Amino acid sequence: MKLSRRRVLAGLGGVPPAAATGVPDGRRDRPAAPEEAPGSRRTTPLRGAHCPLSNMRLASGIMPLPALHRHGVRAGLGHDGGTNDTSDMFNVMKAAVGLQRARHEDAGIHPTLPAVLRMATLGGAECLGMADRIGSLTPGKRADVVVLDPGTLNFAPRFDWTSQIVLNGQPPNVSEVYVDGHLRKSRGELLHVDTARVVREAERAAARVRAA
Template identity: 65%
Template sequence: MNRRTALTGLMTAPLAGGASKASGGPSFRPSERDVRDVRDVLIRGAATVLTMDPKIGYGLLGEVHGADVLVRDRRVHAVGQGLDAPAGARLVDASGKLVMPGFIDVHNHLWQSSFRGGCSGQELDGWLDDCHVPVLDALTPEQIFWFVLLSCVDVLGSGVTTVVDWLAPMPYPMYVKYFAALDRSGLRFVVAASNDARDTRLVPRLNRELVSSCPRASLQVAGSAFMAALGQLRADYGAARDLGVMYHCHLLETGDQRRGDPVRALREAGALGPGTLAAHAVHLTVEEMALLAGHDVRVAHCPLSNMRLGSGIMRLPELHRHGVKIGLGQDGAANDSSDYFALMKTAVGLQRAVHQRADVHPRIPEVLYMATLGGAEAIGMDDRVGSLTPGKAADLIIVDPHTANFAPRRDWTSQLVLNGQPHNVSHVFVDGVEVKKDGQVMSVDAAETVARAERASRALHG
């Protein structure tokens, strides 16, 4: 596996363990939390609710003060003052706290917690060659389960409720363990999976046997955008279109990737459109920005990863002026942690530093929009998540501002981005189920997960 295939998913993975369910191969069973009854919830007396719906509250963030949020049948039922609790509903006191939609991470590689802190002096190619590739080649299904689960605990703790995870091809038993970890976590997840070069039926099989088994799971097709791989690009984009899902590729993360002429490859493959999500998009020309915007291509912005690897800084204000839909992504180990508050703050701060202006896009409300409804729009899920609009899935968080890093109150909206830290997220609900309560992740034994990940790391790295 070389640096390009590691990044873009062109390698050919062995298909060991690839027997179908009918022949006794690995199978997947959804978590009990998805099949049992879930109680209605009334979140009472929040000081501020950011609904992300201007029809409910005021401004871009749909802000409401002194309000309740009622969850019924796993969905947001109502936002308002003095709501009545249905019989048997659980009451959650949000006095003095903020309630908002959960964060949406539109580009990640959760398994990469397996080499956190590694290759810290490397740029992208060296990081891939010395950390990413050797670790991925050595991982076992059991090890990948614990590393993925470790990352899930981390992202949930930071208030993420939906994560898009980009996967290179891997043996089928690895996919089974990967899905098992994602399911156990309680996250809503989108798996961007790659077809094996020898088996174009792999992604449809994953969709049939794994994704369709979990109500919180969705699918994308992962691939590459290079002229040298134009045939594979056409096949992958065609597979995504046939399945009715998005196509997800890395695009111009570094300047030297221009040698592969990726934007031309997307154009010639007919893969420019709202069904394509392009990660990074750091080194686009003005003409390419206009081309992507004209075809409604969606973009994942990964500022912490780009900064860590010295890849460059996205021309975010220009993409915004072109009307491109953009969400925020953490991008695996190159993000170093899953602190979504740091991700938002960096997205704001980098542009201010480059432009030497404080009013440049994204301003504070705009980055909060990108983190929630904007992210949902980027991945085509804004009809289901991203705001507290009644009828949408009850994916929401409660933020406690009464801590040394957050207090005293002045402008809570700004403080969310500039002062917030993962420990301020006291509660997380995904699909109406409480997966973090009073600061503790409930869906996973965090101590056991850390211990098992440490054990797996010692086996990998010595």
């Protein structure tokens, strides 16, 4: 699918932390995979969810993504619930790239910008075992589509689309969202959602937690 000057199409789908199997997201003093019986042969690749903003919030370390990538571990990106704070996948992508660059002092370290965009889309689907149904704009898959409007100040100047999405993208750039072909957000506004009610319910839930 070609990218137009007015719209950038990208299927952005995160993977929840529950999809992680065998790969801890955080402290490096824990094993990266469980012990296997002698003579056994692994037939399913290890999969893990990386939640960088949650890791920073909880001071739980930095996931060794480059090493895991070299060993063939498949990784997707996740929010990790409330400890993510904003549930902003653009921030998650930037954090996933920035943490590894700062730690290794190498701008070419994994994940690169194309790699982290893949982690946010098809990588998440692979972690869930659903890559045959979601994760990419492919005929026959479910139409989960995020439509971005790059005609804003934060996208200027436009030079490289992948770089712009990962490093410049912000939630206000999301103009439309389709879930399985159904329009759920249009012209930047959520459809069929009473946001005021959601806020009230969240506040009541938080009050119950504080009082417990």
